[in-house]
Structure formats: C-alpha cells, structure tokens
Amino acid sequence: MSSAKSSCYIRFLNLIDALDRMNPGKKLDSVEESLLDKIILSFHAQQAILVGDLIAMSELGSQATLHGRLKNLSALGYIEMAPNADGRKKEVVPSKMALKRYEELSKCLEKAVKIT
Numbered sequence: 001m002s003s004a005k006s007s008c009y010i011r012f013l014n015l016i017d018a019l020d021r022m023n024p025g026k027k028l029d030s031v032e033e034s035l036l037d038k039i040i041l042s043f044h045a046q047q048a049i050l051v052g053d054l055i056a057m058s059e060l061g062s063q064a065t066l067h068g069r070l071k072n073l074s075a076l077g078y079i080e081m082a083p084n085a086d087g088r089k090k091e092v093v094p095s096k097m098a099l100k101r102y103e104e105l106s107k108c109l110e111k112a113v114k115i116t
Helices: 002-022 032-043 052-055 063-076 096-113
Strands: 079-083 090-094
Touching: 002 096, 032 052, 032 079, 032 090, 032 096, 052 063, 052 090, 063 079, 090 096
Parallel strands: none
Antiparallel strands: 079 090
C-alpha cells in the first residue's frame, strides 16, 4: 500500500518536472517557491502580506536574500507590488501568471492521485 502512495508522489514530481520543462525560463528556486507559496496562501485567506512580512522570514534566508528573491519573482512576472493603505508599505499579491501556475500544479496533483 505504501508503494502506491509513494508512486503517486513520484508521478506528481514527474508531472511538475514536465511542467517546469515547458517553461524553462520561469524555473524557481526553493526560496522563491516558498515565498510564492506564502503569498498564495495569504491571497487565498484574503489576508494582506507585506514586503516587510516576507523579508522577516529568517527561516528562509537573510533579508538581503529574500529581498533579492522577491525582486526576481516580480521580474519573472509572478508577483506584483501594490501600495498598502499606509503609503510607506508595499503589499505583495500574486499575478495572474502565478495563479495559473498553482492551477497547473493542482491539475498535476489531481492527475497523480488518479488510479489508472
């Protein structure tokens, strides 16, 4: 039984790999993926997440590293910065491309768990 469960995950990893190969210029590193996951989770919970909140996540890296990764996510088109009610702060929101990426990941997960 456990091999069937692990094979689902392996199928999922293979599907994600195929998805990444279709968009080679848009490959994210693990820190960028973690940041984007946090942004998406906040977005779906309808909670604002600020640049400062993200660069304070020391478990993912230094502030300089995280700031650079956020700039890269923005340059790749995955996130957008929007002014917050407090004009000194920037809110981070996922772009349409980021939302589409998570739809594709969901489809990969659904495919992987379907018993063939």
